[in-house]
Amino acid sequence: MLSFDENGWLFPDPLKNITHDIDSAEIDDLLKLAKEEDYWSAGIRETVKKRLEKDKDDVRLDWIVEDLMIKNTGGTVISMPFGKDIITFNSNRHFFRGENQQYLKSVPSLRRRQEGKSKYECELIKGIALMRSLQFAKFIWKIDVVPYWEAKLSDINIDALAQHYGFDTCLLDLTNDFRTALFFATCKYDYKTDSYRPLTKKDIEATEDSKYGVIFHSPNWVLDYLNGGSFEWHMRHLNDHREEPYSFYSGELDGMAFQIGYQPLMRCHHQSGYIMPMMNATPLQSDNRFEKIRFLQTEELSNRVYEMMDKGKKIFPYEGIGKALDILHTIQKAVIFSEDDLLYAYDYGVVDKKMFPTIDDLRKAITAFQVDGECVSIQKDEINYPISPSVLQEINAEYNCRNLLDVVGNMIHQYPEQRRYREQRCIDIYGKLI
Numbered sequence: 001m002l003s004f005d006e007n008g009w010l011f012p013d014p015l016k017n018i019t020h021d022i023d024s025a026e027i028d029d030l031l032k033l034a035k036e037e038d039y040w041s042a043g044i045r046e047t048v049k050k051r052l053e054k055d056k057d058d059v060r061l062d063w064i065v066e067d068l069m070i071k072n073t074g075g076t077v078i079s080m081p082f083g084k085d086i087i088t089f090n091s092n093r094h095f096f097r098g099e100n101q102q103y104l105k106s107v108p109s110l111r112r113r114q115e116g117k118s119k120y121e122c123e124l125i126k127g128i129a130l131m132r133s134l135q136f137a138k139f140i141w142k143i144d145v146v147p148y149w150e151a152k153l154s155d156i157n158i159d160a161l162a163q164h165y166g167f168d169t170c171l172l173d174l175t176n177d178f179r180t181a182l183f184f185a186t187c188k189y190d191y192k193t194d195s196y197r198p199l200t201k202k203d204i205e206a207t208e209d210s211k212y213g214v215i216f217h218s219p220n221w222v223l224d225y226l227n228g229g230s231f232e233w234h235m236r237h238l239n240d241h242r243e244e245p246y247s248f249y250s251g252e253l254d255g256m257a258f259q260i261g262y263q264p265l266m267r268c269h270h271q272s273g274y275i276m277p278m279m280n281a282t283p284l285q286s287d288n289r290f291e292k293i294r295f296l297q298t299e300e301l302s303n304r305v306y307e308m309m310d311k312g313k314k315i316f317p318y319e320g321i322g323k324a325l326d327i328l329h330t331i332q333k334a335v336i337f338s339e340d341d342l343l344y345a346y347d348y349g350v351v352d353k354k355m356f357p358t359i360d361d362l363r364k365a366i367t368a369f370q371v372d373g374e375c376v377s378i379q380k381d382e383i384n385y386p387i388s389p390s391v392l393q394e395i396n397a398e399y400n401c402r403n404l405l406d407v408v409g410n411m412i413h414q415y416p417e418q419r420r421y422r423e424q425r426c427i428d429i430y431g432k433l434i
Contacts, residue, residue: 001026001029002022002026002029002030002033003029003033004033004093004094004219007219008093008094008219008220008221008222009219009291010217010291010293011291014288014291015288016288017286017287017288017292018292019292019293019294020291020292020293020294021294021295022293022294022295023295023296024295024301026295027182027295027301030178030182030215031178031179031182033178034177034178034179037092037093037094037176037177037178038092040092040093041090041091041092042090044073044090045073045074045090048073073088073090073091074087074088074089074090074091074262074408074409074411075087075088075408075409075410075411075412075413076088076412076413076414077154077412077413077414077415077418078226078259078261079418080225080258081225081245081246081253082159082245082246082247082248082253082258083155083244083245083246084154084155084156084157084245085154085155085418085421085422086154086155086157086259086260086261086262087153087154087261087262087408087412088259088261088262089259089261089262089269089272089408089409090409091176091220091224091226091227091259092176092177092220092272093176093219093220093221094176094178094217094218094219094220095174095175095176095217095218095219095220095223095224095257095274096174096175096176096177096178096180096181096215096216096217097172097173097174097175097181097184097215097216097284097290098180098181098182098183098184098185098186098213098214098215098216099184099185099213099214099215099216100184100185100186100187100188100199100210100213100297101207101209101210101211101212101213101214101297102209102210102212102214102294103209103214103285104283104285105283105285106172106216106283106284106285107172107278107283107284108163108168108169108170108171108172108278109163109167109168109169110125110126110129110168110169110170111170111278111279113125113129113168114126119352119355120355120365121369123351123352123355123356124365124366124369126170126249126345126349126351127342127345127346127349127351127362127366128335128345128366128369128371128376129167129168129169130249130344130345130348130349131334131337131341131342131344131345132162132167132168132331132332132334133158133159133162133167133169134158134340134341134344134345135331135334135337135341135383135385136158136161136162136165136167136328136331137156137158137161137162138382139324139327139328139331139385139387140161140265140321142387142392143264143320143321143392143395143396143399144396144399144400145264145396145399145400145402145404146264146265147429147430148264148404149263149264149404150425150429151422151425151426151429151430151434152404152422152426152434153262153404153408153412153422154261154262154263154422155425156263156264157260157261157263157268159171159248159275160260160263160268160273160275161263161265161268163275164260164265164267164268164271164273165265165267165321165328166191166194166328166329166332167331167332169248170248170249170277170278170279171248171275171276171277171278172275172276172277172278172284173271173273173274173275174223174257174273174274174275174276175271175272175273175274176220176272176274177271177272178215179305179308179309180271180272180309180315181215181216182215182305183196183305183306183309183312183315185213185214185215186198186199186213186297186301186302186305186306187199187302187305187306187312188203194322194325195312195316195318196306196312196316197306198299198302198303198306199297199299199302200299201299204297204298204299210297211296211297212294212295212296212297213294213295213296213297214292214293214294215292215293215294215295216284216290216291216292216293217290217291217293218289218290218291220257222289223255223256223257223276223289224256224257224259224274225256225257225258225259226259229256229257230256233253233256237252247348247349247350248275248277248279249279249348249349249350250279250350251277251279251280251281251350253277254277254278254279254280254281255276255277255278255281255287255289256276256277257274257275257276258274258275258276258277259273259274260273260274260275262407262408264399265319265321266317266319267315267316267317267319270314270315270316270317271315271316319398319399320394320395320396320397320398320399321395323391323394323395324387324391324395327385327387330385331385333372334383335371335374335375335376335377336376336377336379336383337376337377337378337379337383338378338379338380338381338382338383339378339379339380340382341378341383342359342362342363342366342378343359345362346359346362363378366378
């Protein structure tokens with residue numbers, strides 16, 4: 001019977017980096033452990049809520065309660081080293097990643113796109129990916145809930161949203177929920193419909209690797225920025241005196257797991273989503289901080305998990321943005337960009353300044369580059385992706401009917417300086433406090 005040891009590992013000698021084969025009974029063990037994690041997380045939240053009520057008149061909570069809340073309880077505003085304030089969802093004590101077949105390398109989509117390319121080409125591919133992500137950000141800003149969320153609740157994590165809505169990034173998805181990982185390990189994504197379906201016999205028997213599903217597991221204290229996983233990073237950056245946030249694309253945040261927190265679009269928190277930057281980090285297969293778990297795929301298991309997760313709706317909800325799926329697909333393949341897009345890629349993308357000393361050098365190189373046989377062009381004006389008023393109205397209707405306080409669990413704790421920052425963002429966006 002599988003269980004976590006006192007350090008959170010499932011198997012002896014986790015650092016040996018071996019693959020563990022499990023059967024259906026042991027998958028059931030892990031599902032039971034997931035329920036135990038739910039109870040633990042709910043208990044922590046209730047404890048913190050009671051302490052908050054007791055200490056509500058204090059300027060600051062005592063450090064023990066504050067630490068407990070930051071690490072494990074939803075509704076806390078956290079300032080992250082990449083320059084974003086997030087609102088946390090409930091934390092559990094483990095990380096998982098599920099994949100529906102064995103892969104040679106588990107790395108982010110951008111890294112896969114760069115595979116086998118020269119350093120010069122890799123820089124250009126990174127720049128194009130960043131410009132597409134920014135165009136995605138500008139497009140979703142048209143949806144009422146997005147600017148409203150940034151004005152009233154927390155920053156929009158564009159990198160995380162881009163990752164979860166199909167754009168190439170240097171981020172790898174993790175989750176703190178085994179059931180979510182198991183779903184991704186036993187079901188198949190359909191790009192055209194942006195949805196998942198159960199595996200078929202044909203899917204399973206396609207190759208030797210597709211006969212297996214894979215789960216990667218690590219205790220959260222090993223990876224989590226908020227729960228001990230950042231100790232070495234803090235020691236390395238102890239003498240940093242910088243005001244600028246760290247970019248995911250610098251490689252300086254590689255290997256730590258960051259909670260995405262609640263976001264205005266629903267997919268991230270439905271999946272209990274975390275992101276792990278891997279600009280230069282080793283693939284999961286050779287990362288001994290992860291236990292590797294393998295199981296034989298069956299149609300029965302796939303259908304069982306698919307139904308358990310309400311045909312995917314529990315973690316891959318159909319939401320308003322789905323009505324603009326054709327526009328998202330267009331942006332994912334964009335080759336026409338604005339000067340503003342280029343500036344973002346040059347600055348935030350931490351472009352190799354030895355290779356491209358100036359933004360003009362990057363412009364010349366990127367406009368001489370082809371993507372899937374198409375030339376890239378840069379123009380002065382912003383690129384507009386029109387959406388019909390009726391479709392935008394339908395999208396807004398799906399989000400505007402939600403009580404956002406309910407979405408984030410009806411509890412928000414933030415410090416006065418964070419509240420003042422949010423009020424300033426509201427003025428920046430709407431010209432006044434609302």
